[in-house]
Amino acid sequence: EPEVTQTPSHQVTQMGQEVILRCVPISNHLYFYWYRQILGQKVEFLVSFYNNEISEKSEIFDDQFSVERPDGSNFTLKIRSTKLEDSAMYFCASSVGDSSNQPQHFGDGTRLSIL
């Protein structure tokens, strides 16, 4: 069964540095998402992306964050000037067709640790 793959599985970064989290969505999917889960807290929506544009974003997704689909297969989340509170598990997801009634398929996540 096709999967969403995320790399790296664990990223350790110094506070203030930039980090790029990478995702390869399922190949025929058209909608892409990032979520995060701070340790011990809920999974939170960050952003959705369709047709090379952000379609919806949460209040968490401020100017520190950006997303990009640099080629036909990758979907990235860039975090600039990382802070300690950015430490979390970041999940990429994708879905096919109309996203509102199609389930989102999640990757295994990237654990981001800011030191």
Place this chain on the structure above:
Amino acid sequence: AQSVTQLDSQVPVFEEAPVELRCNYSSSVSVYLFWYVQYPNQGLQLLLKYLSGSTLVKGINGFEAEFNKSQTSFHLRKPSVHISDTAEYFCAVRRSGGFKTIFGAGTRLFVKA
């Protein structure tokens, strides 16, 4: 806005016993409902979904859930659990036409031998 409440943070149960994980949601608009499972060090795997139609939906691994609109609930059930069902279970909701999935806080199911 939508919200999801999972009433139990942890549910311990013996192997082969039945289990129910409770989920209530609130929304002023039509929503779709989902249950996801997260095994240790893994991502979120879809167990089942309710979009429309029959209120009893069956998913993978023998799980089922019943949508109750009047009680705004979507409880997950399994008649006989296995050790391998030990995991975190998340109830989630998405409004019709929306992109954002709202997750509950999760329920940790611990199956004991």
